[in-house]
Amino acid sequence: MKKTSVSRALFELLSSMRFAISLLTLLAIASIIGTVLKQNDAYNAYLNQFGPFWFPIFEKLGLYAVYNAGWFLTILAFLVVSTSVCIVRQIHPMTKEMRAFKEHARETSLRLFKHHAEFEIGDYASAEQSTRAYLQQIGFSSRENPREDGLLIAAKRGAWGRWGYFLAHGGLVVICLGGLLDGNLPLKLQMALGGKKPTQGNQLIADIPAASRLSEDNWSYRGNVFIPEGRSSDTAILNVADGILLQPLPFTISLQKFHIDHYETGQPKRFASDIILTDKKTGQSLTRTIEVNKPFEYAGVTLYQASFDDGGSKLSLRAWPLAGGAPEDIEGAIGEQRPLKGYTVEYTAFRPFNVENIAEPPADSQSALTQFEAHLGSAAKRTEHKDFRNLGPSLTYKLRDSAGQAREFLNYMLPMEQDGRWFLMAGMRESQAEGFRFMRIPVDDAGRVDSFFAIRTILLDPKQHERLAQRFAKAVAQVDQAANPSADMQAKLKETGLRTLQLFSLRGFESLGAFIDKSIPEKEREQVAGNFIQILKSIVWQAWMVAREEQKLPALEPTPQHNAFIGDVLNSVSDSFHYAAPVYLQLSQFEEIQASVLQATRSPGKKWVYLGSLLLVLGVFAMLYVRERRIFVLIKRDGKALFALSSNRVSLDVEREFAQHRDALRQALNTPAADSMKTAP
Amino acid sequence: MTELTRAPTAPAELLRRLGLIDWLYALALVAGAGYALMHFCGFMDAYEKSFLVLAVPLFSWLGWRWSGLRNMLIAAAIAAFASITLYAQDLGRAEKVFLLKYFLSSQTAIMWMSALVFFATGAYWLGVVARAQFASRLGSALTWSAAGAGLTGLLVRWYESYLISPDVGHIPVANLYEVFVLFTVLTALIYLSYERRYATRQLGPFVLLVISAAVGFLLWYSFTRNAQDIQPLIPALQSYWMKIHVPANFIGYGAFAVAAMVAVAWLCAERGILKAHIPPLEVLDDVMYRAIGIGFAFFTVATILGALWAAEAWGTYWQWDPKETWALIVWLNYAAWLHMRLTKGLRGAVLAWWALIGLVVTSFAFLGVNMVLSGLHSYGSL
Numbered sequence A: 001m002k003k004t005s006v007s008r009a010l011f012e013l014l015s016s017m018r019f020a021i022s023l024l025t026l027l028a029i030a031s032i033i034g035t036v037l038k039q040n041d042a043y044n045a046y047l048n049q050f051g052p053f054w055f056p057i058f059e060k061l062g063l064y065a066v067y068n069a070g071w072f073l074t075i076l077a078f079l080v081v082s083t084s085v086c087i088v089r090q091i092h093p094m095t096k097e098m099r100a101f102k103e104h105a106r107e108t109s110l111r112l113f114k115h116h117a118e119f120e121i122g123d124y125a126s127a128e129q130s131t132r133a134y135l136q137q138i139g140f141s142s143r144e145n146p147r148e149d150g151l152l153i154a155a156k157r158g159a160w161g162r163w164g165y166f167l168a169h170g171g172l173v174v175i176c177l178g179g180l181l182d183g184n185l186p187l188k189l190q191m192a193l194g195g196k197k198p199t200q201g202n203q204l205i206a207d208i209p210a211a212s213r214l215s216e217d218n219w220s221y222r223g224n225v226f227i228p229e230g231r232s233s234d235t236a237i238l239n240v241a242d243g244i245l246l247q248p249l250p251f252t253i254s255l256q257k258f259h260i261d262h263y264e265t266g267q268p269k270r271f272a273s274d275i276i277l278t279d280k281k282t283g284q285s286l287t288r289t290i291e292v293n294k295p296f297e298y299a300g301v302t303l304y305q306a307s308f309d310d311g312g313s314k315l316s317l318r319a320w321p322l323a324g325g326a327p328e329d330i331e332g333a334i335g336e337q338r339p340l341k342g343y344t345v346e347y348t349a350f351r352p353f354n355v356e357n358i359a360e361p362p363a364d365s366q367s368a369l370t371q372f373e374a375h376l377g378s379a380a381k382r383t384e385h386k387d388f389r390n391l392g393p394s395l396t397y398k399l400r401d402s403a404g405q406a407r408e409f410l411n412y413m414l415p416m417e418q419d420g421r422w423f424l425m426a427g428m429r430e431s432q433a434e435g436f437r438f439m440r441i442p443v444d445d446a447g448r449v450d451s452f453f454a455i456r457t458i459l460l461d462p463k464q465h466e467r468l469a470q471r472f473a474k475a476v477a478q479v480d481q482a483a484n485p486s487a488d489m490q491a492k493l494k495e496t497g498l499r500t501l502q503l504f505s506l507r508g509f510e511s512l513g514a515f516i517d518k519s520i521p522e523k524e525r526e527q528v529a530g531n532f533i534q535i536l537k538s539i540v541w542q543a544w545m546v547a548r549e550e551q552k553l554p555a556l557e558p559t560p561q562h563n564a565f566i567g568d569v570l571n572s573v574s575d576s577f578h579y580a581a582p583v584y585l586q587l588s589q590f591e592e593i594q595a596s597v598l599q600a601t602r603s604p605g606k607k608w609v610y611l612g613s614l615l616l617v618l619g620v621f622a623m624l625y626v627r628e629r630r631i632f633v634l635i636k637r638d639g640k641a642l643f644a645l646s647s648n649r650v651s652l653d654v655e656r657e658f659a660q661h662r663d664a665l666r667q668a669l670n671t672p673a674a675d676s677m678k679t680a681p
Numbered sequence B: 001m002t003e004l005t006r007a008p009t010a011p012a013e014l015l016r017r018l019g020l021i022d023w024l025y026a027l028a029l030v031a032g033a034g035y036a037l038m039h040f041c042g043f044m045d046a047y048e049k050s051f052l053v054l055a056v057p058l059f060s061w062l063g064w065r066w067s068g069l070r071n072m073l074i075a076a077a078i079a080a081f082a083s084i085t086l087y088a089q090d091l092g093r094a095e096k097v098f099l100l101k102y103f104l105s106s107q108t109a110i111m112w113m114s115a116l117v118f119f120a121t122g123a124y125w126l127g128v129v130a131r132a133q134f135a136s137r138l139g140s141a142l143t144w145s146a147a148g149a150g151l152t153g154l155l156v157r158w159y160e161s162y163l164i165s166p167d168v169g170h171i172p173v174a175n176l177y178e179v180f181v182l183f184t185v186l187t188a189l190i191y192l193s194y195e196r197r198y199a200t201r202q203l204g205p206f207v208l209l210v211i212s213a214a215v216g217f218l219l220w221y222s223f224t225r226n227a228q229d230i231q232p233l234i235p236a237l238q239s240y241w242m243k244i245h246v247p248a249n250f251i252g253y254g255a256f257a258v259a260a261m262v263a264v265a266w267l268c269a270e271r272g273i274l275k276a277h278i279p280p281l282e283v284l285d286d287v288m289y290r291a292i293g294i295g296f297a298f299f300t301v302a303t304i305l306g307a308l309w310a311a312e313a314w315g316t317y318w319q320w321d322p323k324e325t326w327a328l329i330v331w332l333n334y335a336a337w338l339h340m341r342l343t344k345g346l347r348g349a350v351l352a353w354w355a356l357i358g359l360v361v362t363s364f365a366f367l368g369v370n371m372v373l374s375g376l377h378s379y380g381s382l
């Protein structure tokens, strides 16, 4: 085998241990990147995060999909090549080593062993016998070499452990190659050679061009199949960079029913899809249930319960216009987009129930001892004060204005109790990054929001302000009978009421607060604010009565409950100035339709990876726990014996075994002939 | 050269040496497994039954070879059995029955474990400072007791989870709190096995420090976050793979932790710190190699089991999820360490530092990923 010096040097480098150590370290460090930077996210998200300067640079470096980046695969390739070269390089010496007994070792080299000893022997013939017997007893196989000066017995044990080296390192190569089959290299090839191109945007599946459809015989893929209840699908969607590709499946899956079971605490317990799978070629159908941790394989494609979604639940809604006017009943479905008052409404999510822990946290004043005691006993104890309550169905939707800006809304269907009063919660947020801020809409005696909206409409209608102020002044006058107010006083009261109401209808408490801060001395502010609230509450009461009159309903008696209600209405009307939407959509009825997301995978490399893993485990255990030991005993006719021991790893066991064998052999060889004849088997 | 390690016993000799307790112990294992098979057959699948059956020879063999382990297992089993009897299927009794409240309920047992770990650390260090053999022996006894208390706590916790509701019941290796208790028990046992094998208690002061740190975290986690509450298993965790993946992983973590603390001892001794109280450097090197070897072997198995599980739960055996990737990083790191040791010339200080840094990397993989990087990836997003 003659090689040029360059390729020889390369061979040396690739198979050197130092190169292996460097590669392992480099790979470990490179792997960190993808754990710090979220992988395979939407390109927009990266653009937002890094800005227009760094975004393309990071994209070039492949940082958004590090583990598929060329440079990363190159490191892996080096590892595979290096390991393979190592294996190739070791095959010859190692197999030789495993077979050899080295019975031709020279005395001088034995004396160079770290572990060697020399001792007197009793009788040459029996020494040979005893050595053989001893080696057999300790499980070594041996070979003898009669020499001029005596006999060299070379013995070994555990040399087969070196197979571990081939198993482990070979296993590693097999794993990497198997992984390559399942990685996205096959897909990249199809995109590069087969002209396949991911498609962007929201198209109907039927409109997706052929260039974005992969072949049914594609041998390696991983995609998601989205199926609403009662519908079927035969296509998986593959997410690629910033687009999608379609993968036709060899069968059609129809979803009968999707199940979610819950624990008592509301945590999910089981996700399962009842499916009927129909083979496209044979037309045969099978019924199966797929669950998390219980996948199903058919025709080389494995189906997993990956996720779930709404499959287009039907919604009946009542749209309450915030600018005033009568409510309107509309229909919608999750996933739909519809025009609404100059906006587009997008119904994004529906939840049939929301279990939440609404318990108050325990008081902080517990003593250290009671706190400690709370941590004794059984682990089933609820130390964390929990009170689970089902808050009922909720709907999430977005309202997008003509400029494309969207706000997100979260509305509950059922009222929630707070401090003995009941509210419908209407949440809004400007962006995903924020939490929802809630407008608490108080419900009336009948549990409806009609009163609130009626009062609000009247309260904020400038045409009604005169009338409300008038009624307010009159009502105050009636209460203050003793003072017997003059017309002048009445006019003043009306003026105050009107001014207050007008101020409030600009921006609610915000504009009132600004007014107070500007024109009232600090000392009196609190009192004035209290007065304003009193005035506004009276006006709200009047507005309520006006509303009832208009609806030909009888007037109400002012009770504490009603008083609390008008306070809540006032707060809520003030909050509604921050509720940036033309309507509030109240969920009145729904029909839930769920969808299951199954993952369809064809991974031809899997069995190779598993085989490689098995080899790796066997190999690692063999290398670490099958210890190679060699014993050499040179029995010389001149009445001396040389004992030497070697191993392929440095370890204290070697020291101990050396001492043990040395002492045993010394004793066995040193005894006079007669004795040893007796003990010999 | 003096004998620095004990010779392992050959199988034939082992059988000859077995005493009455050994046989009773094995009989109890058989009886226990038989009872479970007869009464809970309906609740177990084929994998669980075969694990149960295989556990009998495995634990017999371990207990026969290592009488300390055998005694601890017997004690923990008796304690857990007493606890179950006292519970009489009523969780409320944890508050009322004195023995349960102050000794045998799971949380109390785990608190005892924590206290015993601290006491053991103190005793070992007292042994160093006062040069008192007795204190070091006490340290070993306390470490054994801590392991026993922790194991009792886990066994009782397992039972308690079924008392909450049969559908909530699961083996306590499913969340960070439970695995920290497991880590404490396993690391203590790994250390004790070296204490026996190398016939030295001088590594105790070092190794117990890392166990104390783990217990410190456990207490913090439980007092500030109430992490001890038993939670039902989300669907992705309902897998028999979990039951072997997690313990295998923690044998790995435990062994790496022991190796790192031995590395600290190495670095101290090399600088002449406490040199008189630390075993010779070649012993330290040997313990480190042995610990990293066993850790690496189990970690390899654990990572592969994790991949098999991921294939079933998420549909891919490997998806470069942060937790998986960090497991790979840990694995590569120790592979590099093992190769390093094989290379002549790179010994001693470099290996010690590397083993110590290895613990930092391992801790990050085990804790840091959950705390710092979890926001990036929802594990089992269902």
Ligand code: HEM
Pocket (backbone or CB within 6 Å): A014, A015, A016, A017, A019, A020, A024, A079, A082, A083, A086, A162, A165, A168, A169, A172, A620, A623, A624, A648, A649, B332, B335, B338, B339, B341, B342
């Ligand atoms: C991820 C990659 C690798 C892993 C997990 C791995 C694992 C192992 C293990 C566990 C040992 C046994 C160590 C001991 O007994 O103390 C070993 C030994 C060895 N490895 Fe690797 N290895 C890897 C890559 C490589 C590479 C790339 C090379 C070649 C350049 C290599 C060459 C060797 C050699 C020559 C031995 C010594 C074998 C003997 O003397 O018995 N390894 N390897």
